[in-house]
Structure formats: structure tokens, C-alpha cells
Amino acid sequence: MDRLLGYAGAVNAANLPGRRVAMSPGVIAEFLAATALFRACERSVIDRVAPHLLAVEVPAGTAVVRAGSPDAEIGVLYAGRVLIRQVNAATGQAQVLDELRVGDSFGEVGATLQLAQPHEVWADETSTVLVVGKDVVGQLITKVPGFAHAVARKLATKIVQLQVSQMRAPAAAAAAAAPAPTAPAAPAADVMRFVRTAAFPCDDKTLSLVPGRLITQHRVLPLETRGRVVTVGMVDPFNVAAIAELRRVITSADVQVVAIAADDWSEAVLRFKIDPTARGPTRAAESIPPESIQYDITDSERDVSKAPVIGDEVVTLASRIIAAGIERGASDIHIEAEASAMRVRFRVAGNLVDWDQFVAASYAKGLVARFKILAGLDITERRLPQDGRIGLRAARRDVDLRVSTLPASRGEKLVLRVLEAASMMRPLDAILLEPRLLAALRAAINRPYGAVVVAGPTGSGKSSTLYAALNERRRTRPDTNVVMVEDPVEYRLQGATQVQVNASVDLTYPRVLRAFLRQDPDVIMVGEIRDRDTSMMALEAAMTGHLLFSSIHANDALGVLHRFENLGCHRSLVAQSLSMVLVQRLARRVCPRCVTNEVPPPVLLDSLAARGLVERGAAVALPRGAGCAECQQTGYQGRVAVLECLELLDPVRDVIMAGANTPEIEQVAVEVGAYTPFRTYASYLMSRNLLSPAEALVTVA
Numbered sequence: 001m002d003r004l005l006g007y008a009g010a011v012n013a014a015n016l017p018g019r020r021v022a023m024s025p026g027v028i029a030e031f032l033a034a035t036a037l038f039r040a041c042e043r044s045v046i047d048r049v050a051p052h053l054l055a056v057e058v059p060a061g062t063a064v065v066r067a068g069s070p071d072a073e074i075g076v077l078y079a080g081r082v083l084i085r086q087v088n089a090a091t092g093q094a095q096v097l098d099e100l101r102v103g104d105s106f107g108e109v110g111a112t113l114q115l116a117q118p119h120e121v122w123a124d125e126t127s128t129v130l131v132v133g134k135d136v137v138g139q140l141i142t143k144v145p146g147f148a149h150a151v152a153r154k155l156a157t158k159i160v161q162l163q164v165s166q167m168r169a170p171a172a173a174a175a176a177a178a179p180a181p182t183a184p185a186a187p188a189a190d191v192m193r194f195v196r197t198a199a200f201p202c203d204d205k206t207l208s209l210v211p212g213r214l215i216t217q218h219r220v221l222p223l224e225t226r227g228r229v230v231t232v233g234m235v236d237p238f239n240v241a242a243i244a245e246l247r248r249v250i251t252s253a254d255v256q257v258v259a260i261a262a263d264d265w266s267e268a269v270l271r272f273k274i275d276p277t278a279r280g281p282t283r284a285a286e287s288i289p290p291e292s293i294q295y296d297i298t299d300s301e302r303d304v305s306k307a308p309v310i311g312d313e314v315v316t317l318a319s320r321i322i323a324a325g326i327e328r329g330a331s332d333i334h335i336e337a338e339a340s341a342m343r344v345r346f347r348v349a350g351n352l353v354d355w356d357q358f359v360a361a362s363y364a365k366g367l368v369a370r371f372k373i374l375a376g377l378d379i380t381e382r383r384l385p386q387d388g389r390i391g392l393r394a395a396r397r398d399v400d401l402r403v404s405t406l407p408a409s410r411g412e413k414l415v416l417r418v419l420e421a422a423s424m425m426r427p428l429d430a431i432l433l434e435p436r437l438l439a440a441l442r443a444a445i446n447r448p449y450g451a452v453v454v455a456g457p458t459g460s461g462k463s464s465t466l467y468a469a470l471n472e473r474r475r476t477r478p479d480t481n482v483v484m485v486e487d488p489v490e491y492r493l494q495g496a497t498q499v500q501v502n503a504s505v506d507l508t509y510p511r512v513l514r515a516f517l518r519q520d521p522d523v524i525m526v527g528e529i530r531d532r533d534t535s536m537m538a539l540e541a542a543m544t545g546h547l548l549f550s551s552i553h554a555n556d557a558l559g560v561l562h563r564f565e566n567l568g569c570h571r572s573l574v575a576q577s578l579s580m581v582l583v584q585r586l587a588r589r590v591c592p593r594c595v596t597n598e599v600p601p602p603v604l605l606d607s608l609a610a611r612g613l614v615e616r617g618a619a620v621a622l623p624r625g626a627g628c629a630e631c632q633q634t635g636y637q638g639r640v641a642v643l644e645c646l647e648l649l650d651p652v653r654d655v656i657m658a659g660a661n662t663p664e665i666e667q668v669a670v671e672v673g674a675y676t677p678f679r680t681y682a683s684y685l686m687s688r689n690l691l692s693p694a695e696a697l698v699t700v701a
Contacts, residue, residue, distance in 0.1 A: 027614070032130075065120070067086075077105070106121050218236075218241075221234075223258070230256065232255055291319070326399060328346050371390070428441070431465055447547065487528065523548075649669075
């Protein structure tokens with residue numbers, strides 16, 4: 001079936017309450033391509049379907065479709081939160097059967113069987129629904145196998161869920177008739193929903209509802225708070241004792257249980273720094289006492305024969321600065337001397353924020369000396385830059401600080417880069433959000449050979465992406481021999497051999513790589529490719545049966561190819577060795593608590609259209625953070641990676657080896673679907689309410 005014929009015009013959504021929302025067909029097509037209903041459809045089919053879909057915004061507290069109404073249309077949730085409810089006609093009470101999230105669909109029963117809607121579809125918050133009309137559904141089912149299979153899978157899933165609920169009904173009735181009234185029953189919902197923890201915000205307030213002891217003992221995780229309902233993920237969602245204890249702890253809200261995978265739970269405990277000994281908040285350190293910081297033994301045994309006498313005030317001040325940076329989630333701590341005082345700033349979510357504590361200028365020399373001693377630097381050398389490392393443990397959190405000193409006019413400036421293993425061990429699907437791109441990267445990292453190169457500016461999260469990819473490879477292939485060379489080692493990774501470059505003893509990247517090849521490696525990770533010898537040896541290793549992960553400095557994916565050429569690598573070596581090139585930039589993420597959709601001003605729309613982020617002339621509703629207490633009224637919370645990807649498929653390799661110029665390579669890559677530019681990925685993030693138009697312009701420019 002090559003194409004669809006003769007759609008019957010616009011959708012009639014008269015049965016849906018709310019107002020129609022103007023939305024570009026291109027934005028709708030990008031969104032549909034990632035949904036379960038259309039994922040298996042060809043992109044040409046999706047492009048033809050998109051103009052015939054109607055976007056309707058339904059207010060919160062409104063029935064999208066009432067039970068018993070004739071419903072021959074399929075709805076796809078574009079934004080918001082929708083519940084599937086069963087309403088008792090006698091009492092009027094509603095029982096939630098399922099919760100739909102963005103990308104989920106409803107109405108397949110009525111559209112395929114021409115029956116009345118069996119349950120009520122309820123907008124729990126203001127939601128946008130894409131309506132697929134009856135005529136469109138009929139043609140898709142009869143002419144597009146991918147769509148028909150998706151609908152069939154959805155209907156089959158409903159049948160299985162119904163059977164499971166019927167099997168559980170007698171057990172629930174028996175439990176209700178049991179003489180022990182204090183024993184809680186299993187979760188009340190007929191369908192146990194399986195979720196990924198990465199799909200939930202998991203803020204500090206929600207995590208603090210359950211003590212760390214219960215989280216580790218019963219393998220549970222509080223995921224989200226909405227009104228008086230707390231969603232809790234459980235590895236064993238039918239553990240009656242665990243649910244009873246959760247309800248005794250969470251007395252101010254109702255507990256809604258969902259199922260999560262054991263591996264997902266383990267990664268979340270590490271990522272959110274869960275402290276099993278905490279009685280209150282589950283975070284390892286909501287507030288870190290400076291006196292609790294313990295420095296590595298190697299750091300505390302530095303040679304202090306030449307050190308000046310440092311008072312207790314300076315020692316305490318240094319620990320206070322470190323504790324304040326860790327508490328705020330800072331990636332860097334800046335300490336610099338000024339005329340009247342010392343200035344301390346923290347880089348949080350990409351922005352430099354001043355510390356609200358006053359530090360007198362008289363502390364300057366002592367504070368610099370204290371950090372130099374801890375980092376093993378020469379405290380008598382004030383004319384040249386120096387680099388070092390401080391290892392410490394703060395409230396059960398292992399942290400590495402990379403220390404850099406710089407001589408300045410008013411004294412030395414210090415920058416401490418904060419590196420924490422738990423914050424870097426993020427799952428891969430929490431970084432790459434676009435499904436097709438995520439699948440392509442997973443295919444690349446599970447090959448036995450080839451190079452996966454991540455590029456981008458300093459501080460763009462290249463190391464986090466590399467470690468996430470490496471960790472996924474180790475999880476899928478635990479028998480892998482991993483060797484890593486970095487300058488310096490970002491953090492200690494269990495199960496991998498890590499080597500730190502040391503130029504003072506001629507332990508360089510090329511020398512370590514030569515040794516690696518004699519160590520029978522499966523996976524080689526090179527922290528950064530920066531010279532000819534390193535690039536040549538790394539690419540040759542990727543071509544001769546090893547999987548290589550590395551980073552390089554370049555502004556775009558095609559620029560990575562030129563960068564390798566500038567380092568002296570022949571085009572044929574580059575084309576045959578590389579599997580995938582990722583380039584990433586960080587942008588501020590729209591706060592999920594206060595996100596709204598509205599049509600930007602015409603000037604902003606013109607700028608977006610000029611950069612290919614929206615279609616010219618289309619009045620598209622785009623996300624904006626209104627500001628709330630969770631984001632300190634900024635409208636942003638955290639950061640999200642905006643990516644550009646180039647897959648080295650065979651047609652792309654051929655044109656590279658043939659000596660084609662950059663436009664020709666890009667044209668071939670686009671034709672074969674191997675190139676995803678920044679603007680395409682940014683448009684996808686805007687369609688998911690993750691990226692604001694202003695941040696998209698700054699990132700793509």
C-alpha cells in the first residue's frame with residue numbers, strides 16, 4: 001500500500017467539548033510519528049494524515065467522551081492528563097480504571113466495532129486531544145497495516161487486562177470478607193499500569209514523603225504528587241504489607257500504585273541519591289552540615305610542610321562553600337577575589353548565581369591555600385595556572401572536585417567542577433527523548449565494533465551521555481571488558497579499568513591506547529580526542545573489532561568529520577570507523593508544573609520559521625512556563641539536551657569516501673533518514689512541552 005486516497009475532509013469534533021486549537025500539520029506529524037498508533041506507519045502516510053486531524057483543547061474537569069455515547073473517532077492525547085473512569089449510575093461515584101499520558105490513545109473500541117463508548121474519558125487537567133475522524137480511521141485500518149496492527153494490539157491488551165481484572169476479582173472479594181479488617185487489599189484499580197521512572201519529575205517534595213528505609217526495603221519509589229494522590233512505583237505492586245506500610249506513612253494523601261522494573265528502580269535510587277538511613281527526606285542530603293564532609297585519605301595526607309598556618313575559620317569556610325554548592329546541585333563553584341570582599345558563585349542549571357553569604361577579602365589567601373592543599377597543588381606557585389583534584393564524601397554522597405587555579409590581578413581565582421557519580425549515571429532514555437534517535441543509538445552501542453562520538457561545547461553534558469551509553473552497554477552485555485582513559489577520571493565506575501593521563505611521566509592518550517589493545521578489550525572509552533595520534537589509534541581500534549566511545553569538540557555533526565580530517569585522519573578511515581555522531585547542547589527545560597500552551601507573538605513566530613522550527617505562517621500553540629513555586633517563578637526547571645545526530649549508513653559512507661563536500665553529504669544523509677538536525681529535535685521537544693520557543697532559538701542559532 002504506497003499511499004492513501006481520498007480523505008473525506010476535516011474532522012467533525014462536535015461531540016468534544018472545548019475549543020479548537022490551531023496547530024501546524026508539521027508539528028502534528030512529528031508528534032504522531034512517536035506515538036504507538038503511528039510508530040509503524042511510513043512517514044509519507046503520517047504527513048498525509050496530519051492535515052486531517054483536529055486539535056481540541058478540553059478544560060480540566062470536563063468529560064471528553066461520556067460513557068454510552070456513540071464514538072466513532074479515535075483521540076490521541078497531545079498534552080495534559082486524561083483519565084478513563086467507570087461511573088456508577090446509581091451513586092454517581094467514579095472509579096479510575098486507567099490514566100492516559102501524552103501519546104496515548106482512546107476510542108479504539110467505538111471506532112472499530114461501531115459500539116458506544118464503554119467508559120467515561122475525563123480530562124483531569126486542561127488537555128489537548130488530536131481527533132482522528134471516522135473516515136480517516138476507516139481508511140487507515142483498511143489500507144495501512146502498521147496502523148491496523150497498532151489498533152489490534154491495543155484492543156488485545158484491553159482483553160488481557162480485562163481477564164486479569166476478572167481473575168483478581170474473586171481474590172479481592174475474599175480479602176474483603178476476611179476477618180482481619182486492618183489488612184489492606186491490593187491496589188483498587190482494575191489495571192496495573194507499568195511505567196518508567198524517567199517519565200516522572202520526582203521532585204524533592206514527593207521523594208520526602210517516604211523514608212529511605214522503606215524505599216530500599218520494599219523497592220518502592222514515590223514518583224509524582226497530583227492534588228491528594230501520590231503515585232508510587234513498586235517493583236512488586238501486589239505486596240500487601242508494603243502497601244499497608246506506605247499508607248501508614250503517607251497519611252495526607254491517597255496512594256496510587258504503579259509497577260516499575262527492578263533495574264529501573266535501582267537506577268533511580270542511584271540517580272536520586274536515596275539514603276536508606278534517612279528518617280525524613282529521602283534525599284541523601286537536603287542540608288549538608290559542613291563538619292560532615294570527609295576528604296579522601298590521599299587528600300588529607302598532602303605534604304603540608306610548606307603550608308601556611310590556616311585557621312579553623314578558613315577550614316570551616318571552605319567546607320561551607322563546598323556544602324552549599326552540592327546542596328544547590330551546582331556543576332561549578334567560582335571563587336574570586338574582589339576589592340572589598342570575595343565573590344562566590346554557583347553555576348546552577350547553566351546560570352551563575354551569587355552566594356548570599358558575605359566572605360571578607362582577608363580570607364582570600366587562606367582560602368586559596370586551603371583548596372590547594374586539599375588538591376595537592378603547589379601553594380607557593382602563584383604565577384602559573386594549576387589543576388588538581390579533591391575527593392570527598394558528604395552525607396553518603398561521593399563527590400569529586402576538579403580544581404583549577406588562575407592568576408588574576410587581585411589574586412588567584414579558583415573554579416571547582418563538581419562531579420558526582422550518582423548524578424551522571426542517568427538512564428539513556430532520560431537524555432535522548434526522541435524514540436527513533438534513542439533506538440538508533442542503542443543499536444550502535446550494541447554492535448561489536450564502530451565508534452560512537454559525542455561532540456559539543458564545554459559543559460554540554462558530553463560525559464553524562466557517554467557514561468549513560470557505556471552503562472547501558474554494560475547492562476545489556478555484562479560480559480564486556482571495558483577499559484577507559486580520561487584526563488582526569490570523571491568518577492569511579494565499578495567493573496571498568498580506568499586510567500588517568502599523566503603527562504609528567506609521559507602517560508599520554510596514545511601510549512595508554514597502545515597498552516589497551518594488548519588488554520583484550522571489548523569496549524574502549526577515550527575521554528577526549530584532541531590530537532592526531534589519539535584520533536588515528538582510536539579510529540583504527542573502532543575499525544578492527546572494538547566498540548569505541550569518545551568525545552570531541554565540534555559545533556555540529558558534519559563538523560565532526562572535518563575535525564577528524566584536520567587532525568590528519570583520512571576520509572576512508574573516518575567513514576569506515578564511525579557508527580554514529582551525536583552533538584548536543586543544553587537548554588533550560590520548561591517547568592512541568594506550570595507549563596501552558598499559547599501562540600507566540602508574530603515576531604517570535606517569524607524568527608522560529610526563519611530557523612525551520614515551525615512552518616511559516618502557521619499560528620502554532622507552543623509551551624511557556626508561567627512560573628510557580630516549584631521553579632521559583634522562572635518558568636524553567638532543570639535542563640534538557642538538544643541533539644543533532646548523523647548515522648553513518650552505507651550511502652553516507654560512500655559519499656564521504658568519494659570526497660563529497662558538506663552540502664552533498666548532508667543531502668544524502670537527509671534522503672536516507674540518517675541526519676537529524678538541531679531544529680528537528682528542538683521542534684520535537686517543543687511538541688512535548690519540554691522546550692520553550694525562546695530556548696529553542698538560542699540553542700539552534
